[in-house]
Amino acid sequence: MRDAGAQPLPGAHLDWREHAPYAPAYGDIYFSHDAAQETERVFIAPSSLCDSPAPALFTVGELGFGTGLNFVATAAYVLRHTHARLHFISFEAHPLRPDDWPRVAAELGRGALAALFAELTRPPLALLGGWQRRVLAAGRVHYRCNPALHTFAHQANRHKEKLKYFNNIR
DSSP states (O other): OBOTTOOBOOOOOOEEETTEEEETTTTEESSOTTHHHHHIIIIIHHHTTTSSOOOSEEEEEEEOOTTSHHHHHHHHHHHHHOSOEEEEEEEOSSOOOGGGHHHHHHHHOOGGGHHHHHHHHSSOOOSBSSOEEEEEGGGTEEEEEESOHHHHHHTGGGGGGGGGGGTTOO
16 A cells, blocks of 8 residues: 555665675665674664563564565564564665565575565565555554655654654654
């Protein structure tokens, strides 16, 4: 599901360095050689997602969706360790182009992440501004993305009311 009247956006320009996507505009890779383990160390473990009794719904917010690895790894973790649902909200300034998603899914979508990457990338996320929504894992995982981060972020002070739903995000 996407916002009606959403404007087309240019996609991120990626180069591939061995098995990792590289953003020449920023001189940086999207993930390291141990991508899934890195996500566990720097995104999931510090969040303490399952340190206390699981709520019925986890809500996670992220600035910068990138390749979707944090989203997919978080969803896999919640699905594997709880009976909760996950609502994942992200903002992305430079969404991946549709032709980059199959390679991202092939590089990252192994083991427990494979089914979620398959659901996320078929069809690939559209290069459109405004909110996009996906429902995965038989309804237990909801993903909403606004690929116009630069527009939203610059106007955040004027839109504080719209950000109130982030108050309880872990």
